[in-house]
Amino acid sequence: MGGHGSEPESIDYSVHEAWNEATNVYLLVILVSFALLINKRKIMRIFTLPPTVGSSPEPNFYDSLQKVRLRQQLEMYSLARKFDQQQGQTDSVQLSME
Incomplete structure (x- = not known):
């Protein structure tokens, strides 16, 4: 009986631990995606700058x-x-x- 009494607590703990790890992974994915989106906008701004005077201007x-x-x-x-x-x-x- 003692074994059965401690088993649900360890299952609950592993569920909470897995939930925390999954939540951390999702938050990390969201933050990385947001950072890439911001960097993409900065990169696109660099490429949309007008060309230098020496080069031929593209339409x-x-x-x-x-x-x-x-x-x-x-x-x-x-x-x-x-x-x-x-x-x-x-x-x-x-x-x-x-």
């Missing part, structure tokens, strides 16, 4: 994206103007026929 991705978007908007505006002009011509033709 910025966002600038080229804005230019593409502006070109698309101008093309759509041009197509809309042509369509409006064609609609105006067909309206005048219909009016002249009536």
Whole structure:
């Protein structure tokens, strides 16, 4: 009976010890992930700095994206103007026929 009485206490102790170790591991993983995330932002900031004067400047991705978007908007505006002009011509033709 004495053996059975001390066994649950040792099981409880090992469960608590394992829980503490697992909690420590999870906290360590979270802290390391957070540190890597902060360092990644710093590293990305270093790489996004403008190039030095001596090197050839590469076009910025966002600038080229804005230019593409502006070109698309101008093309759509041009197509809309042509369509409006064609609609105006067909309206005048219909009016002249009536």
